[in-house]
Amino acid sequence: MIRLENITKTYKSGGTVTKAVDDVSIQVEKGSIYGVIGYSGAGKSTLVRMVNLLERPTDGKVFINDIELTSLSTGKLQKTRQRIGMIFQSFNLLKTGTVYQNIAIPLKLTGVPKKEIEARVDKYLEIVGLSDKHEAYPSELSGGQKQRVAIARALAHEPEVLLCDEATSALDPDTTESILTLLEQINRDFGITILLITHEMHVVQKICHEVAVMENGKVIEQGRVVDIFSKPETTTSKRFVQSLFQDELPKSLVSRLKERGQIVNLSFIGESSGSPALALVSKKFDVYPSILAGNITQLKDQPFGRLVVHLDGEAEETARAVAFLEENGVVVEGYVQEVEAHVG
Known part of the structure; x- marks a missing residue:
């Protein structure tokens, strides 16, 4: 067109x-x-x-x-x-x-x-x-x-x-x-x-x-x-998305939690937004998830949820937990402390 x-x-x-x-x-x-x-x-x-x-x-x-x-x-x-x-x-x-x-x-x-x-x-x-x-x-x-x-x-x-x-x-x-x-x-x-x-x-x-x-x-x-x-994929796009969710964490908290396990961004799209995948992680693996921030919103015709989660566990177990989440339709990314500010 x-x-x-x-x-x-x-x-x-x-x-x-x-x-x-x-x-x-x-x-x-x-x-x-x-x-x-x-x-x-x-x-x-x-x-x-x-x-x-x-x-x-x-x-x-x-x-x-x-x-x-x-x-x-x-x-x-x-x-x-x-x-x-x-x-x-x-x-x-x-x-x-x-x-x-x-x-x-x-x-x-x-x-x-x-x-x-x-x-x-x-x-x-x-x-x-x-x-x-x-x-x-x-x-x-x-x-x-x-x-x-x-x-x-x-x-x-x-x-x-x-x-x-x-x-x-x-x-x-x-x-x-x-x-x-x-x-x-x-x-x-x-x-x-x-x-x-x-x-x-x-x-x-x-x-x-x-x-x-x-x-x-x-x-x-x-x-x-x-x-x-x-x-x-780009810093500018990440800033626009972050402007909706306001999920930036205090630096002191991030530093402390990273001493054991890892902090991840989880995105739940469409049907996966109603999936209990995160709840099942602690039952299937020696990992204890803690939700640090999150929200759910509507993208045009489908729900979209975003959570910042700390996965408390050893590296091997947290890797298995991440793989399980991805298999269940959850998009998993490593948490970035902050996105560069826009100048202009």
Whole structure:
């Protein structure tokens, strides 16, 4: 559905050349919700703006439904863009226009007949839960309501793709939850492919099927959300996962416990999250597990649990216990005292 091939974006200022996006390739399947996560300055917002060519890549190709946007004429590109909706962190609403006008005016500019405009405005305001706000002005709306108007405006063009650039980062937690639930509903009911840019791991956890992690303009890790959560490979990914679980232990405790046995991270995915594998360890082996920290959360459609556990026992017995846990679907990793802090 969306395919980015070796996308690079450079900016020149005086004699300085900056690579905002550096040789990025991503493929988003039709009907999926794909997240791109990174800290400030990672290049993710520049990347999403190149999907509909609001920013033209310096190098590389952009495909939507196997149509190469980077090769289209201006006229054909404008027509293709009508099938790509976009919502922004700052809402981008006309302050002097009513809710109705904010949705209707862009439709009028693309030649949609008046009766069709009226029907679409009514339909999509109902979908976002604002049927009673036709004549309201943006100044009369809450942040969440403004974002719902922006979503209705994007949907009114009946797109195949919806791009979300930090769509929830200006909202409070409860409103964020409601907007994410709405995006899930839109994806489910209309089959719209969503590419979502965020710096919040909670957003990825809540609704994304797959995720790419960006740093310094590059994609440093990508794959299924459940795989990235259960076994992150890069320091940045580990920090994002750790931000959800807050399972860092005091150094003095780690030092003392490592004198006998080992400390491990256990990840329980799907059906294994309800397995008594850890409880059976002390019965099967000369090992005594102690839970030091942990939590269970929901990754899209399946539960995901993470525990920090001390396995008290001799090396040979703890190795057998770890093998038993892995055989029962538990992902086991050695505990790392701390993940490097992000600078930037």
